[in-house]
Amino acid sequence: MDELIEILKDLHSDVDFDTCTTLIDDKILDSFDIVSIVSEVNDRFDVAIPAKELVPENFNSAKALWDLITRLEED
Amino acid sequence: MRTVLDYLDRTAAAFPEKVSFKDEKTSLTFAQLREQALRGGSALLKDGIVREPVAVYMSKTPDEIAAFMAVLETGSFYVPIDDEMPQMRIRLIFENLKPRAVICDEGTRESALELADGAKVYTWSKIRTEASDEEALAKVRASMIDTDPCYIMYTSGSTGIPKGVAVCHRSLIDYTESFCDVMKFDEDTVFGSQTPFYFDASLKDIYPTIKIGCETVIVPHTLFMFPLKLVEFLNEYRINTLCWVVSALTMISAFGALDEVLPKYLKIVGFGGEVFPIKQYRKWKKALPDVRYINLYGPTETTGVSMYYEVDRDFEDDDVIPLGRPFENVDIFLLNENNKEADEGEICMRGTCVTLGYYQDPERTSAAFVQNPLNDRYPEIIYRTGDIARRNDRGELVFVSRKDFQIKHMGHRVELGEIECDVNSVSGIVNSCAVYLKKKDRIELYYEGRVDEKELLAYLKEKLPRYMVPTKVHKLDKLPLTPNGKTDRKGLTALSEGK
Numbered sequence: 390m391d392e393l394i395e396i397l398k399d400l401h402s403d404v405d406f407d408t409c410t411t412l413i414d415d416k417i418l419d420s421f422d423i424v425s426i427v428s429e430v431n432d433r434f435d436v437a438i439p440a441k442e443l444v445p446e447n448f449n450s451a452k453a454l455w456d457l458i459t460r461l462e463e464d
Numbered sequence: 465m466r467t468v469l470d471y472l473d474r475t476a477a478a479f480p481e482k483v484s485f486k487d488e489k490t491s492l493t494f495a496q497l498r499e500q501a502l503r504g505g506s507a508l509l510k511d512g513i514v515r516e517p518v519a520v521y522m523s524k525t526p527d528e529i530a531a532f533m534a535v536l537e538t539g540s541f542y543v544p545i546d547d548e549m550p551q552m553r554i555r556l557i558f559e560n561l562k563p564r565a566v567i568c569d570e571g572t573r574e575s576a577l578e579l580a581d582g583a584k585v586y587t588w589s590k591i592r593t594e595a596s597d598e599e600a601l602a603k604v605r606a607s608m609i610d611t612d613p614c615y616i617m618y619t620s621g622s623t624g625i626p627k628g629v630a631v632c633h634r635s636l637i638d639y640t641e642s643f644c645d646v647m648k649f650d651e652d653t654v655f656g657s658q659t660p661f662y663f664d665a666s667l668k669d670i671y672p673t674i675k676i677g678c679e680t681v682i683v684p685h686t687l688f689m690f691p692l693k694l695v696e697f698l699n700e701y702r703i704n705t706l707c708w709v710v711s712a713l714t715m716i717s718a719f720g721a722l723d724e725v726l727p728k729y730l731k732i733v734g735f736g737g738e739v740f741p742i743k744q745y746r747k748w749k750k751a752l753p754d755v756r757y758i759n760l761y762g763p764t765e766t767t768g769v770s771m772y773y774e775v776d777r778d779f780e781d782d783d784v785i786p787l788g789r790p791f792e793n794v795d796i797f798l799l800n801e802n803n804k805e806a807d808e809g810e811i812c813m814r815g816t817c818v819t820l821g822y823y824q825d826p827e828r829t830s831a832a833f834v835q836n837p838l839n840d841r842y843p844e845i846i847y848r849t850g851d852i853a854r855r856n857d858r859g860e861l862v863f864v865s866r867k868d869f870q871i872k873h874m875g876h877r878v879e880l881g882e883i884e885c886d887v888n889s890v891s892g893i894v895n896s897c898a899v900y901l902k903k904k905d906r907i908e909l910y911y912e913g914r915v916d917e918k919e920l921l922a923y924l925k926e927k928l929p930r931y932m933v934p935t936k937v938h939k940l941d942k943l944p945l946t947p948n949g950k951t952d953r954k955g956l957t958a959l960s961e962g963k
Contacts, residue, residue, distance in 0.1 A: 399936070402918040413689070420689040421874070421930060424715070428904070440691050440721035448689075 390455050396429045397451055406451040413445040423448065436461045466610045467633045468640070469536055471675045472498055479651075479677040485526035487682040492526045494677060500530040500592040502601060504567075505537025507591035509600045511584065513565045514539050517616060517823075519558070521545040521576050522569040522588060524661055524682060529670060531567045531588050532615070532661075539604045540565075541613040541630070544662040547572050552927045554579055556626055557618050560824055567591070610634035616823050617664045619764050620877050620932070622869070624885030628823035629664075629764045638816040639767040640671040642791035646772050647732060647758065649705065653678040654729075656703035658688070658712050664768040665737060665875070668707035668760070688712055691721035698727040706730065707760070709737035709875025711905070714744040722751035736760035736769065737875030739863060742779050749775075761787040761863075764877075765832065765847050766817040770794045773860060786860040787853060791817070796861070798853060803837040808854035810867060812836075814846045869953070871900040873907060876931040880907075880953075883934065886927055887911055890920065895943055898934065899957040908960045909934040912943050936960075 397406045400422050404412075412418045418426075426448075427438050436458050447457045465471075472494075475484075480495035492500070508518070518535040520542050522528040528544075535542040543561060545554055558579060567586045568576035576585045610633045618626040649672050657680050659665040673680045681701045687694040694716060697703075706713070713735055716722060733748065733755055740759065749757065762770035773788025790796045794817050798809035814836060821829035836844040852864040869880040880898040887896040887909065896911035911920070917937050924933050938960075944952040 403922060413686075416686070418689075419930065420686075420715070423689045425906075425935060427719070438719075440719040440724050443690050443692065443719060443721075445690065 390451070392433060393430075393455050393458065394451055396426065396433070400425060410450040410453075412451075413449050418448060426454070430458060434458055434462070465637055467536065467605075467608050467612075468614060468636055468671065468674070469501075469533070469605070471640070471671070472501065472533060475674055475677040482677055483679050484673060484677075485529050485680045485682065487525055488684060490526055492530060497526075497530050497533065499596075500527075501533035501537050502596040502598075503594050504531060504534030504588065504591045505601060506597040507586065507594040508534065508538045508540070508565060509597065509604065510594075511565070514604060515612065516540050516565075517543050517561050517563045519543045519545050519561065519563045519566045519583070521547070521554075521566055521572050521579075523547045523571055524657075524685070525569070526682070527569065527588055527592075528661055530592065532670075534592070535567070536614065537601055537604070539608050539612065541615050543616045543618075543628070544660075546660050546662045547575075548660070549662070549929060550927055551575070551579065553626065553929060557628070558583075560625070560628055561616070608633075610637070611820075613820060617662065617764050620870075620879045620882050621828070622879040622881035622885075624882050624889070627825060627828060630820040630823045631767055632820055635767045635816055635819055636667070636671065638793055639667070639769065639791075640675050642793065643668065643769060644672050644675060646774075646791065647672070647705075647734060649676055649678060649732075651676060651678055653705050653732075654701065654703050655680040655705050655707065656698055656701070657682045658706070658708045659875070663876070664764045665707070665709060667768050668734060688715060691716045691719045692724055695721055695725045695727050699725075699729065702729045703727070704729040705732045705734075707734035707736075710735050710740045710744075711738070711874045713748065714741065717744045717747040717751075722747060726751060730755050732756050732758070734758045734760050736762075738872035740785050742781050742783055742785065745775075745779070745785065746781075759785050759788060762817070763847070763849050763851075765819050765849070766794075766813045766815075767819060770813055770815075770817045771796060771861065784862055786856065786858075786862045788860050793817075797838075798855065798861075799837065799848075805838065808864065809852065811849040811851045811853050811861070812846050813849065814844070818845055818847045871907075873900065873905065874931045876929075878907070878932050883907070883909065883924075883928065883932055886924065887920070890915060890923060893920075895951065897943055897951045897953055897956055899953060899960055901957065901960055903961070906935040907932070909937045910940055910943060910956050911937065912940050915939075 476494040476498035484494045484497050518540045520531045532542045563583050566583045613630045614633045616628040621627040655669040657669045669680045757775040759773040760769045773786045795814040800806035800809040836846045850867045853861045883898040884896045892915045893913035898909050946952045
């Protein structure tokens with residue numbers, strides 16, 4: 390989880406990713422960020438996020454994204 | 465035909481009840497579009513706004529198109545300003561433009577008032593309902609000529625000051641006619657509009673819609689993060705034609721969305737802004753083999769698109785899709801370093817597509833819009849694109865590289881020098897160098913100085929448009945130099961690529 394927060398902090402150092410649950414709803418993350426996140430997650434965790442998981446719910450908070458990564462790692 | 469308003473008059477008479485532009489919430493028929501243009505135009509005329517720049521600072525909606533048309537009704541030219549542009553950039557644009565009138569919507573009103581600097585701010589929802597003054601409108605229309613400017617689009621400039629490309633009605637009409645012929649749009653065409661209106665790629669949807677009487681659906685910006693939802697949207701609105709920047713198309717294919725759901729109404733895909741990676745193109749072709757794929761090329765300075773290539777054969781992964789050949793009434797030739805015609809050289813363009821130049825900027829205009837070096841007999845202005853191309857065995861042009869440090873990132877033109885200019889203006893920064901990593905399609909920045917990396921990045925996010933903000937910044941004790949004493953951009957690029 391810490392490593393994921395680090396990736397996110399690299400994109401937006403001013404956001405508290407531990408508590409924020411509206412990353413998409415409040416337009417904090419944009420399409421440039423999503424592309425970066427998907428490629429960083431692939432590089433660092435060796436997890437490919439498939440198209441059907443690219444939905445707002447999975448990106449609204451660091452925790453939701455972490456849950457997704459864990460779920461995909463298990464598969 | 466003298467002005468693009470003739471398209472609107474003709475189409476509004478032929479298909480008054482047909483939908484022209486719509487988004488998720490609103491839509492305008494052609495009759496409504498024209499009616500609002502006449503009313504809004506009359507309101508501007510009443511204040512003496514004639515033949516001058518009018519900034520249109522609104523969010524991307526059907527209403528914004530109506531506001532553009534209202535500006536044209538006054539013989540003036542519109543300048544799209546986006547609600548997502550950073551304030552600093554808008555300030556720079558206004559300094560160059562010095563508009564007397566700004567049209568805003570409810571969402572941008574506060575910011576417009578702050579930036580207006582003496583200009584009168586009009587709220588579109590108010591002026592579109594004012595009484596139309598037919599006599600005044602007719603008088604202005606009679607005085608308009610086809611070389612009057614129609615719009616100004618601002619692009620990146622290497623000195624940090626954006627350049628405003630002024631384009632006249634005649635160039636836009638020439639472009640619209642050729643473009644519609646090449647693409648074979650018809651009354652059943654439904655465009656899915658992707659590009660912001662301040663970007664000239666949006667002309668590909670707007671003017672064919674008004675000329676032919678077909679429909680444009682504005683695709684919500686946020687969907688470009690979520691490929692499956694995006695494709696579902698295309699299907700829900702029965703969108704059959706996309707003229708998109710390559711990065712928007714690859715966003716769908718690279719995530720494998722085409723394996724899950726197909727945009728089933730799609731017939732035509734025009735792509736441009738940058739080179740389409742063959743691997744991604746092949747995913748599209750495999751998923752949708754009956755769609756026509758057309759590469760569109762042309763700088764803002766020659767009215768957006770002036771060359772095309774309809775993909776008619778198979779390509780290997782290491783091939784490049786050609787730029788193809790010029791539109792009708794456009795002449796393209798390659799000039800080498802000695803200003804002689806060659807099989808590899810700078811792409812130069814001649815014809816009605818060549819625009820009026822950069823607004824209030826004679827110096828930069830005369831550097832790019834020059835007398836044709838092959839013609840010493842009469843005045844003839846050509847545009848030097850700065851793009852290097854070569855001619856292949858089939859006679860098609862193929863993109864090779866840029867002459868300078870301009871790059872294409874997410875479909876936008878970016879001058880690496882403009883980013884550096886902004887960085888170097890920060891107090892505490894000694895020098896900087898921006899690099900572009902082609903494979904990853906990202907910009908990174910190296911700098912020396914006593915500013916913290918995070919602080920610098922936060923500052924750049926406020927100052928620069930989103931597509932120009934580096935993904936990473938690296939602080940160095942000293943920037944490496946080449947043997948000639950210049951910053952070693954190649955070395956730094958290699959350093960980033962190795963990471």
